[in-house]
Amino acid sequence: MKSRAISLAFLVVSLVVTIRAQEKKMKIYISADMEGVVGVVTNEQLGPQGFEYARFREFMTQEVNAAIEGAFEAGATEVVVSDSHGNGQNLLIEKLPKNVLIVRSWPRPLMMMQGIDETFAGVIFIGYHTGTTNTQGVRAHTISSARLTDVRLKGVSVSEAGLNAAIAGHFNVPVIMVSGDDAVVKETTALLGDVEGAVVKWSSGFHSATTLMPEASYQLIREKVKKAIVRIKDFKPHKLAPPIQLDVSFKNYRPSEVLSYLSIVERTDAHSIRFKGKDIIEVSKFLEFIMTYEPALEP
Numbered sequence: 001m002k003s004r005a006i007s008l009a010f011l012v013v014s015l016v017v018t019i020r021a022q023e024k025k026m027k028i029y030i031s032a033d034m035e036g037v038v039g040v041v042t043n044e045q046l047g048p049q050g051f052e053y054a055r056f057r058e059f060m061t062q063e064v065n066a067a068i069e070g071a072f073e074a075g076a077t078e079v080v081v082s083d084s085h086g087n088g089q090n091l092l093i094e095k096l097p098k099n100v101l102i103v104r105s106w107p108r109p110l111m112m113m114q115g116i117d118e119t120f121a122g123v124i125f126i127g128y129h130t131g132t133t134n135t136q137g138v139r140a141h142t143i144s145s146a147r148l149t150d151v152r153l154k155g156v157s158v159s160e161a162g163l164n165a166a167i168a169g170h171f172n173v174p175v176i177m178v179s180g181d182d183a184v185v186k187e188t189t190a191l192l193g194d195v196e197g198a199v200v201k202w203s204s205g206f207h208s209a210t211t212l213m214p215e216a217s218y219q220l221i222r223e224k225v226k227k228a229i230v231r232i233k234d235f236k237p238h239k240l241a242p243p244i245q246l247d248v249s250f251k252n253y254r255p256s257e258v259l260s261y262l263s264i265v266e267r268t269d270a271h272s273i274r275f276k277g278k279d280i281i282e283v284s285k286f287l288e289f290i291m292t293y294e295p296a297l298e299p
């Protein structure tokens, strides 16, 4: 009897220790885009052909660093970052702290959320922009400004923040903070509730904004991330009930024509197709496939 009581006591103690250890662990996921980074207004900042790209990679990296610092200061124990703009190779990895992991390049099945799973406590969006049906916001688009005019989930047009929040929601992880222009903060809080928002610039059109200076932006992001983590229990995962109907409208005519050859795809109008996914993961893979596949793919 006595030894049984002792082993029971031991079990309770080790259980409490394990729970405590789990409580102390806090994984944060950061998805980083570029259109919403401080000062970004046109393509000149957004890709290797732009005359300002090299400098703006630095600003993007420092905004991510500010988010990482804020997260660790507020109690995060692990951080995973996904480089989720353009070629997926924007962040200057030698300038990130050595205790984070980074997801780079494409294609990847969970797109801008690759690496997310149920072990994370919260998601942060850095450098985000409004969706393609929004009349406001610098470089408003969803997934591709060159190729898509609309992306709908269950009949509702989505931004990248909305789509990515749903992917995180699949794993029961809430979005806790977003940075970008005033329009994306407004759009994202309208969808997800009062997540913390860092407005680093005020859009005056698709290619114009009044902007903070980089140092001010880093400070604001660090503060908002800390604030979000302190009240992380306030945030709810953004869950879409399966199955999930996806509608995609292309700028051009032929993608919808050719995709409609597949029996899993329905053509809903000249420029649009519909796909029914069993969940958001299947939708994400389908989206990544249609944005990536071409017969000339190599290697």
Ligand SMILES: [Zn+2]
Pocket (backbone or CB within 6 Å): 033, 034, 035, 085, 129, 143, 160
């Ligand atoms: Zn984007």
